[in-house]
Amino acid sequence: MKTPVLxxxxICKSFGGLRALIDVDLELYDNEILAIVGDNGAGKSTLIKVLTGVYQADEGTTLLNGKPANIKNRQDSLAAGIATVYQNLGLVDSLAAAPNIFLGDEPKKRILGLPFIDNKKMRIDANRILREQVGVELPNPNEPIRDYSGGQRQAVAIARAVRANDIHVLVxxxxxxALGPEETRHTLELIRTVRSRGTPIILISHNLDHVFSVADRVQVMRGGKNAGVVDVAKSTKQDVLGLIVGSELMEAL
Ligand SMILES: Nc1ncnc2c1ncn2[C@@H]1O[C@H](COP(=O)(O)OP(=O)(O)OP(=O)(O)O)[C@@H](O)[C@H]1O
Ligand SMILES: [Mg+2]
Structure with a gap:
């Protein structure tokens, strides 16, 4: 058996009396895209927030390449090589691609002993990351990103997330x-590219068409529990839907 990357x-997590996660397991292997699906409130985001150190689990452990990760906050998770693209992307509309990719961590140079942002290096590095790690060439990298398409903005957000050297997992x-059909196609392609360049991915999605077009395995959450994990190649959307709503409800339908 191979050791999972993650x-x-x-994992257990309660908010007051509400049990948001109940004894949840998750395994992510090298070179795979694992989708997490489930109804609203099933616990998907909470599980990810435990992974990224936003929340502390009440019980359970997280291992990276077989070793305890001990993630207590966002910094720990970044240092452990867990990169995250959040739904709102966290970009600044008035800035171009490069300053967004390096936001808060801009390369510096010294002029007369004073630190300045090294814009040239930042642009060169940003273009290299976009090209080599994300697989895109932006037509307008120096324009504010407010004028970019949804797919291009997504590319900038992914580049920002995977910019660090030692990324083990992209969430x-x-x-x-929030994307149109063309932008969705582009973003699914970006996800495949990032994986093909060596980063395994956890993808949270409500859209089973998207999940079945990119993911290798699907983990279904229901009521704070792991309701099952299936191989995309060996199952149907109907199977996954059955796990999402539960067998009792499926029979009633
Ligand atoms: N900070 C919090 N305080 C209290 N309850 C919370 C908190 N975060 C999540 N919950 C509750 O935990 C449960 C799981 O929520 P979670 O956000 O993980 O669901 P989800 O699967 O991501 O749903 P969605 O598909 O709507 O994003 C829900 O009942 C939610 O109301
Ligand atoms: Mg959520």
């Missing part, structure tokens, strides 16, 4: 939720 075991929360 393993979460027995994407609903990357196609």
């Amino acid at each position: 393993q979460m075991k027995g 994407m929360d609903e990357p196609t939720a």
